[in-house]
Amino acid sequence: xxxxxxxxxxxxxxxxxxxxxxxxxxxxxxxxxxxxxxxxxxxxxxxxxxxxxxxxxxxxxxxxxxxxxxxxxxxxxxxxxxxxxxxxxxxxxxxxxxxxxx
Numbered sequence: 614x615x616x617x618x619x620x621x622x623x624x625x626x627x628x629x630x631x632x633x634x635x636x637x638x639x640x641x642x643x644x645x646x647x648x649x650x651x652x653x654x655x656x657x658x659x660x661x662x663x664x665x666x667x668x669x670x671x672x673x674x675x676x677x678x679x680x681x682x683x684x685x686x687x688x689x690x691x692x693x694x695x696x697x698x699x700x701x702x703x704x705x706x707x708x709x710x711x712x713x714x715x
Contacts (some may be wrong), residue, residue: 626658627667627703633660635663636659636661639656639657639658640656641654642654642655675689677692679713682713687709687714689707
Protein backbone atom coordinates (compact mmCIF):
# COMPACT_ATOMS: atom_id res chain seq x y z
CA UNK A 614 0.00 0.00 0.00
CA UNK A 615 2.89 2.39 0.58
CA UNK A 616 3.64 2.81 -3.11
CA UNK A 617 0.05 3.97 -3.72
CA UNK A 618 0.02 6.48 -0.86
CA UNK A 619 0.97 10.09 -1.63
CA UNK A 620 3.93 11.44 0.31
CA UNK A 621 2.74 12.72 3.69
CA UNK A 622 -0.77 11.49 2.83
CA UNK A 623 -3.19 8.98 4.24
CA UNK A 624 -4.70 5.84 2.81
CA UNK A 625 -7.56 3.62 3.88
CA UNK A 626 -6.92 -0.06 4.43
CA UNK A 627 -9.24 -2.91 5.23
CA UNK A 628 -8.19 -5.74 7.49
CA UNK A 629 -9.84 -8.65 9.17
CA UNK A 630 -9.13 -8.90 12.85
CA UNK A 631 -10.59 -8.58 16.31
CA UNK A 632 -13.22 -5.91 16.90
CA UNK A 633 -12.05 -2.78 18.68
CA UNK A 634 -13.92 0.44 19.40
CA UNK A 635 -13.73 3.24 16.85
CA UNK A 636 -10.80 5.56 17.59
CA UNK A 637 -8.55 2.79 18.91
CA UNK A 638 -4.94 2.96 17.68
CA UNK A 639 -3.33 -0.12 16.19
CA UNK A 640 0.07 -1.28 14.95
CA UNK A 641 0.62 -4.18 12.57
CA UNK A 642 3.85 -6.19 12.61
CA UNK A 643 5.21 -8.65 10.09
CA UNK A 644 7.57 -11.50 10.92
CA UNK A 645 10.47 -11.58 8.48
CA UNK A 646 11.71 -15.03 9.43
CA UNK A 647 10.35 -17.73 11.71
CA UNK A 648 13.81 -18.55 13.07
CA UNK A 649 15.00 -15.00 13.71
CA UNK A 650 13.60 -12.53 16.20
CA UNK A 651 13.42 -9.75 13.59
CA UNK A 652 10.15 -8.00 12.81
CA UNK A 653 9.00 -5.17 10.60
CA UNK A 654 6.41 -2.48 11.21
CA UNK A 655 3.80 -3.11 8.50
CA UNK A 656 1.01 -0.71 9.45
CA UNK A 657 -0.15 1.79 12.01
CA UNK A 658 -3.31 3.80 12.25
CA UNK A 659 -6.66 4.36 13.90
CA UNK A 660 -9.86 2.33 13.60
CA UNK A 661 -12.39 4.61 11.88
CA UNK A 662 -15.19 2.20 10.99
CA UNK A 663 -16.51 -1.26 11.83
CA UNK A 664 -18.40 -2.99 9.03
CA UNK A 665 -18.71 -6.74 8.54
CA UNK A 666 -20.46 -6.37 5.15
CA UNK A 667 -17.62 -4.52 3.40
CA UNK A 668 -16.75 -5.83 -0.06
CA UNK A 669 -13.07 -5.92 -0.99
CA UNK A 670 -12.30 -5.39 -4.67
CA UNK A 671 -9.00 -5.44 -6.46
CA UNK A 672 -7.79 -3.67 -9.54
CA UNK A 673 -6.56 -6.20 -12.04
CA UNK A 674 -4.39 -5.81 -15.08
CA UNK A 675 -5.82 -7.43 -18.18
CA UNK A 676 -3.69 -8.03 -21.25
CA UNK A 677 -5.04 -7.84 -24.78
CA UNK A 678 -4.31 -6.30 -28.14
CA UNK A 679 -6.15 -3.33 -29.67
CA UNK A 680 -8.48 -4.33 -32.47
CA UNK A 681 -10.00 -0.97 -33.48
CA UNK A 682 -9.14 2.49 -32.18
CA UNK A 683 -11.36 5.57 -32.53
CA UNK A 684 -9.78 8.70 -30.98
CA UNK A 685 -9.82 7.84 -27.25
CA UNK A 686 -11.92 4.65 -27.51
CA UNK A 687 -10.54 1.21 -28.32
CA UNK A 688 -11.89 -2.30 -28.91
CA UNK A 689 -9.59 -4.90 -27.35
CA UNK A 690 -9.38 -8.53 -28.46
CA UNK A 691 -7.93 -11.59 -26.69
CA UNK A 692 -8.48 -10.01 -23.26
CA UNK A 693 -10.87 -12.66 -21.88
CA UNK A 694 -10.79 -16.44 -22.07
CA UNK A 695 -14.47 -17.28 -21.59
CA UNK A 696 -17.91 -15.71 -21.84
CA UNK A 697 -18.20 -15.86 -18.05
CA UNK A 698 -15.25 -13.46 -17.73
CA UNK A 699 -16.80 -11.17 -20.34
CA UNK A 700 -20.14 -11.09 -18.52
CA UNK A 701 -18.45 -9.78 -15.35
CA UNK A 702 -17.08 -6.78 -17.24
CA UNK A 703 -20.09 -5.82 -19.38
CA UNK A 704 -20.68 -2.12 -18.89
CA UNK A 705 -17.44 -1.66 -16.92
CA UNK A 706 -15.08 1.18 -17.74
CA UNK A 707 -11.70 -0.07 -18.88
CA UNK A 708 -8.87 2.42 -19.26
CA UNK A 709 -5.24 2.08 -20.25
CA UNK A 710 -2.35 3.92 -18.65
CA UNK A 711 -2.11 6.19 -21.70
CA UNK A 712 -5.78 7.22 -21.40
CA UNK A 713 -7.39 5.04 -24.07
CA UNK A 714 -10.68 3.69 -22.78
CA UNK A 715 -12.95 0.98 -24.09
